[in-house]
Amino acid sequence: MPELRKCPITDRWVVISTERGRRPTDFSTPSAAGVADDASKCPLCEGKEDKTPHEIVAWRRTDSQPDKPGWQVRVIPNKFPALVIEGDVNRSGMGIFDMMSGIGAHEVIVETPSHNVTLADMPEESIEKLLWAYKQRITDLEKDKRFRYVLIFKNYGSAAGASLSHAHSQLIATPITPRYVKMELHNSRVYFQEKERCLFCDMIRQELGQGERLIYENEYFVVFAPFASRFPFENWIFPRRHHAGFQDMPDEERAQLARCMKDVLTRLKKTLNDPPFNYVLHTAPNAVPRPGKPDYWGTISYDYHWHIEIIPRLTKQAGFEWGSGLYINPTSPEEAAKYLREIM
Amino acid sequence: MPELRKCPITDRWVVISTERGRRPTDFSTPSAAGVADDASKCPLCEGKEDKTPHEIVAWRRTDSQPDKPGWQVRVIPNKFPALVIEGDVNRSGMGIFDMMSGIGAHEVIVETPSHNVTLADMPEESIEKLLWAYKQRITDLEKDKRFRYVLIFKNYGSAAGASLSHAHSQLIATPITPRYVKMELHNSRVYFQEKERCLFCDMIRQELGQGERLIYENEYFVVFAPFASRFPFENWIFPRRHHAGFQDMPDEERAQLARCMKDVLTRLKKTLNDPPFNYVLHTAPNAVPRPGKPDYWGTISYDYHWHIEIIPRLTKQAGFEWGSGLYINPTSPEEAAKYLREIM
Numbered sequence: 001m002p003e004l005r006k007c008p009i010t011d012r013w014v015v016i017s018t019e020r021g022r023r024p025t026d027f028s029t030p031s032a033a034g035v036a037d038d039a040s041k042c043p044l045c046e047g048k049e050d051k052t053p054h055e056i057v058a059w060r061r062t063d064s065q066p067d068k069p070g071w072q073v074r075v076i077p078n079k080f081p082a083l084v085i086e087g088d089v090n091r092s093g094m095g096i097f098d099m100m101s102g103i104g105a106h107e108v109i110v111e112t113p114s115h116n117v118t119l120a121d122m123p124e125e126s127i128e129k130l131l132w133a134y135k136q137r138i139t140d141l142e143k144d145k146r147f148r149y150v151l152i153f154k155n156y157g158s159a160a161g162a163s164l165s166h167a168h169s170q171l172i173a174t175p176i177t178p179r180y181v182k183m184e185l186h187n188s189r190v191y192f193q194e195k196e197r198c199l200f201c202d203m204i205r206q207e208l209g210q211g212e213r214l215i216y217e218n219e220y221f222v223v224f225a226p227f228a229s230r231f232p233f234e235n236w237i238f239p240r241r242h243h244a245g246f247q248d249m250p251d252e253e254r255a256q257l258a259r260c261m262k263d264v265l266t267r268l269k270k271t272l273n274d275p276p277f278n279y280v281l282h283t284a285p286n287a288v289p290r291p292g293k294p295d296y297w298g299t300i301s302y303d304y305h306w307h308i309e310i311i312p313r314l315t316k317q318a319g320f321e322w323g324s325g326l327y328i329n330p331t332s333p334e335e336a337a338k339y340l341r342e343i344m
Numbered sequence: 345m346p347e348l349r350k351c352p353i354t355d356r357w358v359v360i361s362t363e364r365g366r367r368p369t370d371f372s373t374p375s376a377a378g379v380a381d382d383a384s385k386c387p388l389c390e391g392k393e394d395k396t397p398h399e400i401v402a403w404r405r406t407d408s409q410p411d412k413p414g415w416q417v418r419v420i421p422n423k424f425p426a427l428v429i430e431g432d433v434n435r436s437g438m439g440i441f442d443m444m445s446g447i448g449a450h451e452v453i454v455e456t457p458s459h460n461v462t463l464a465d466m467p468e469e470s471i472e473k474l475l476w477a478y479k480q481r482i483t484d485l486e487k488d489k490r491f492r493y494v495l496i497f498k499n500y501g502s503a504a505g506a507s508l509s510h511a512h513s514q515l516i517a518t519p520i521t522p523r524y525v526k527m528e529l530h531n532s533r534v535y536f537q538e539k540e541r542c543l544f545c546d547m548i549r550q551e552l553g554q555g556e557r558l559i560y561e562n563e564y565f566v567v568f569a570p571f572a573s574r575f576p577f578e579n580w581i582f583p584r585r586h587h588a589g590f591q592d593m594p595d596e597e598r599a600q601l602a603r604c605m606k607d608v609l610t611r612l613k614k615t616l617n618d619p620p621f622n623y624v625l626h627t628a629p630n631a632v633p634r635p636g637k638p639d640y641w642g643t644i645s646y647d648y649h650w651h652i653e654i655i656p657r658l659t660k661q662a663g664f665e666w667g668s669g670l671y672i673n674p675t676s677p678e679e680a681a682k683y684l685r686e687i688m
Contacts, residue, residue: 001431001446003445006444008441084345096352096547096550097550099347100349100357101345102360155662174670178669179668203440278663309667311663317505319505319622320497320516322655323495323653324524
């Protein structure tokens with residue numbers, strides 16, 4: 001019998017439809033690596049720095065120059081930004097409608113100087129530098145009073161929305177807090193007010209105790225398939241220690257996050273034949289008080305617990321999902337976790 | 345400059361990114377008609393009634409037999425249902441998680457006996473019979489106390505999630521009210537409490553007054569591209585007269601809805617080269633009191649106003665959308681409406 005499950009973080013109900021149970025080999029997804037691609041024209045490769053806007057920050061050799069070779073991770077403005085960086089956030093109304101000028105940052109984080117390396121294949125040290133770049137950009141952009149949120153995400157493979165095959169992440173800073181984060185924030189706030197405990201911490205404890213949805217753990221990080229997984233083989237990375245924002249992660253934890261990401265992306269690649277995927281960093285909105293911030297009140301915010309959501313793109317979203325916000329998942333998270341645990 | 349726009353019905357913010365402005369010819373979507381397909385094996389064709397589960401209801405010649413030829417619209421259970429019809433809705437909890445048995449109805453509404461006819465090409469009278477079938481099924485299923493909602497939707501073309509090319513809609517009845525409908529319901533309830541007016545009625549009035557997003561109107565129906573369109577060429581069909589539920593639509597309006605649907609689907613087909621699309625009928629949850637229902641209190645519910653949302657599937661949803669619930673739309677609704685108005 002299928003099961004309806006509710007995610008306590010988002011209040012989302014999901015149908016785990018075991019009648020349609022699907023194993024890894026049942027998904028005939030074109031491998032993400034198969035994207036047609038002309039490396040000689042790639043603007044993200046080392047040596048092509050003049051094909052991109054000026055770099056914002058990079059991890060590079062001390063004897064190298066900005067916008068020249070010698071880097072390992074490089075952050076540049078998106079050439080075709082969805083939001084523009086210059087201007088004020090003007091709010092206006094028109095009858096029942098509300099609007100705002102489309103001010104924001106839209107950046108590309110080039111993960112490697114080499115054209116044919118995927119994140120799963122990069123050494124842990126390179127992933128660490130990528131995570132360093134994420135932190136730099138969030139820390140810088142959250143100072144900009146126009147922005148409420150900094151969203152970092154990665155599209156891997158054409159079916160996941162990537163238009164360039166060279167490994168890269170993206171960042172969009174917005175003058176509003178995105179709706180999904182708002183919902184998570186609201187629910188975890190209500191939970192904390194009632195119980196004086198973090199909802200996410202409680203979920204991690206329960207997942208570690210039950211074990212059946214657990215995929216990977218190390219000293220500082222835990223990966224599991226969420227109880228109400230929307231998508232087959234969806235999995236979330238959580239820091240064990242409670243921090244509202246990604247940028248609050250102590251530097252000593254970064255190496256372990258890099259190891260964790262490499263491990264879980266490798267599991268996905270092996271289990272599902274290098275599938276297209278998205279991942280999204282869910283961190284606290286800029287306005288959440290945190291140690292080191294000028295408006296910090298001296299208490300740690302328990303309202304949020306940052307995490308990374310990884311979504312393999314194996315199924316098509318149809319009218320039902322768009323129309324209802326309810327998802328049908330043909331692979332139970334327990335089964336998905338079992339496959340991902342056992343592959344290595 | 346791009347614009348952030350808020351939908352007053354869902355509280356969704358959308359980025360209308362004019363920098364990435366796209367016209368109909370910029371979308372290189374494979375035409376939905378191009379789905380590879382073997383008509384001789386289609387189980388939905390007239391004469392193949394023995395290949396499907398027993399029919400639930402059909403519009404058929406009076407001298408014909410159930411599960412035999414002679415029908416024009418035919419409703420059957422889905423052979424691979426996401427939810428199952430037999431059983432009780434058992435609710436349970438496990439630590440912080442909540443679950444429910446996956447009870448529900450999952451039906452297929454075959455729109456025509458012929459294999460190669462699309463909804464846009466069907467005569468208005470046939471679309472009327474389809475709408476009759478929608479009403480029959482909602483009216484029947486809302487009596488089942490286990491179900492909170494009846495969702496009707498259509499997937500057209502493989503990119504929109506259709507797995508059979510023979511024209512059909514689907515219905516899923518669920519023991520919960522889907523999240524998106526809940527949000528719409530909440531916002532329209534708050535609006536009505538404040539203003540004693542229906543939010544949807546106000547929106548229709550404003551759209552008719554402004555005119556720039558209007559696509560089609562007749563005596564009883566209005567079609568416009570919503571102010572905060574999530575997707576290029578998205579458009580919504582609204583009844584002018586206030587009714588919470590689709591099944592409350594007086595029969596004399598049905599012919600005009602059929603005409604309206606044929607018109608707007610033909611406009612989409614011509615403008616965008618027969619694009620894949622989804623449509624979703626948003627109607628009030630089963631529990632909303634309505635004339636003719638046993639729990640009707642004698643007042644008309646102003647909390648909801650049924651409508652149909654049509655979504656052409658022209659763009660890929662990437663990490664940003666999945667991660668934020670915020671959409672980037674490269675075509676402004678004003679421009680989309682202009683193209684759709686002028687095509688005919």
